[in-house]
Amino acid sequence: MAAIGLPAAAPSAQHDSDVLVVDQVVRRFGDVVAVDRASLSVGAGEIVCLVGPSGCGKTTLLRLVAGLEPPQAGSIRLSGRMVADAGGGLPPEDRGVGLVFQDYALFPHLTVLQNVRFGLARAAPRKQLLRAEAILERVGMAGLAHAYPHTLSGGQQQRVALARALAPEPNVLLMDEPFSGLDLNLRRSVREETLRLLKDAKAATLIVTHDPEEAMHLADRIVLMRQGRIVQTGSPVDLYCRPESAFAAAFFGEVNRLSAKAKGGQVDTPLGLLPAPDLADGEIAEVLVRPEGLSIADASTDPDGVTATIVDAKPIGRWTVAHLVVGGAEGTLQLVMRVPGVRAMNRDTSVAIRTDRSQAFVFRAESR
Numbered sequence: 001m002a003a004i005g006l007p008a009a010a011p012s013a014q015h016d017s018d019v020l021v022v023d024q025v026v027r028r029f030g031d032v033v034a035v036d037r038a039s040l041s042v043g044a045g046e047i048v049c050l051v052g053p054s055g056c057g058k059t060t061l062l063r064l065v066a067g068l069e070p071p072q073a074g075s076i077r078l079s080g081r082m083v084a085d086a087g088g089g090l091p092p093e094d095r096g097v098g099l100v101f102q103d104y105a106l107f108p109h110l111t112v113l114q115n116v117r118f119g120l121a122r123a124a125p126r127k128q129l130l131r132a133e134a135i136l137e138r139v140g141m142a143g144l145a146h147a148y149p150h151t152l153s154g155g156q157q158q159r160v161a162l163a164r165a166l167a168p169e170p171n172v173l174l175m176d177e178p179f180s181g182l183d184l185n186l187r188r189s190v191r192e193e194t195l196r197l198l199k200d201a202k203a204a205t206l207i208v209t210h211d212p213e214e215a216m217h218l219a220d221r222i223v224l225m226r227q228g229r230i231v232q233t234g235s236p237v238d239l240y241c242r243p244e245s246a247f248a249a250a251f252f253g254e255v256n257r258l259s260a261k262a263k264g265g266q267v268d269t270p271l272g273l274l275p276a277p278d279l280a281d282g283e284i285a286e287v288l289v290r291p292e293g294l295s296i297a298d299a300s301t302d303p304d305g306v307t308a309t310i311v312d313a314k315p316i317g318r319w320t321v322a323h324l325v326v327g328g329a330e331g332t333l334q335l336v337m338r339v340p341g342v343r344a345m346n347r348d349t350s351v352a353i354r355t356d357r358s359q360a361f362v363f364r365a366e367s368r
């Protein structure tokens with residue numbers, strides 16, 4: 001399904017500076033194709049987030065890069081060196097990648113310092129100690145170097161796991177849902193701190209998350225997966241403002257969904273005419289409009305506002321969320337509108353609403 005009427009995002013070319021290059025990798029489990037010809041690259045100092053719904057293959061792709069799964073086709077290169085293809089691959093410990101798992105996987109019988117030193121086993125003991133102490137200082141855990149993992153909070157455990165992964169100064173850091181064990185408030189602060197540490201470390205970082213907001217916050221680039229395939233790669237702005245499919249548009253934010261028929265390069269919707277230059281007359285379009293793409297029209301400047309009836313409206317912090325009904329030739333349609341600030345809106349009153357076209361996406365309807 002192609003985006004209609006929107007400039008295409010730049011293709012994700014591979015560059016010589018890419019530290020991690022995954023090329024057409026396939027991993028099957030019986031009949032399930034967990035990763036289907038996936039290609040991606042991560043440059044030095046770049047943070048790439050791998051996102052998608054549950055079961056789309058994110059963790060499997062990360063495990064393929066780590067060396068915990070073998071690919072059945074395709075290849076993986078790290079720092080210019082082939083580390084895996086269908087013929088086999090290097091074991092995880094020889095790949096020079098740092099790993100941070102969802103559950104942090106700290107050794108319970110080792111102290112914080114010993115956990116961090118574990119990742120440095122190949123260095124001389126004196127060097128191990130100095131490096132472990134320095135990295136614990138950097139993540140703010142030097143004061144708890146002799147504590148055991150079970151005595152630490154979730155946020156502290158996450159920092160130790162990050163320190164252990166960063167201690168050997170890996171070229172590539174792989175993180176699987178590294179913040180999902182933390183409560184919402186802690187998650188924000190730990191995420192900020194981690195972002196700062198990752199940027200300092202200058203490793204090529206691939207982070208798996210199912211949370212689109214987290215990905216938009218952390219990533220230089222986002223890789224979106226669906227059913228084993230990579231369906232779009234781009235900057236957070238590309239994914240949010242220039243989705244290439246209805247799936248991508250809906251994954252990165254709440255949407256109102258409408259169906260409409262194309263005629264003369266446009267679709268006629270209950271919200272008015274929207275451009276659809278690539279659709280032939282009679283083709284069915286799927287139209288997605290973000291709630292923040294709807295607003296109350298100012299009759300003096302926007303005489304083309306569409307009449308809607310407010311079903312209910314609630315201020316929720318920074319936004320007022322209103323449920324509306326608009327009438328169309330083919331019946332009524334329920335919509336959600338989100339406007340900034342606290343706005344008084346009375347139930348059962350009529351308002352004129354306008355649609356911000358940059359927040360309305362028209363796609364050829366997917367054949368089912």
Ligand code: ATP
Nearest residue numbers: 029032034052053054055056057058059060061210
């Ligand atoms: P989640 O966000 O829920 O962790 P995910 O996107 O990381 O999901 P994967 O864990 O990579 O998805 O799984 C992709 C598909 O491969 C799923 O259908 C899963 O059941 C299947 N799968 C993964 N690992 C195995 C395995 N070891 N054996 C059999 N099937 C597997």
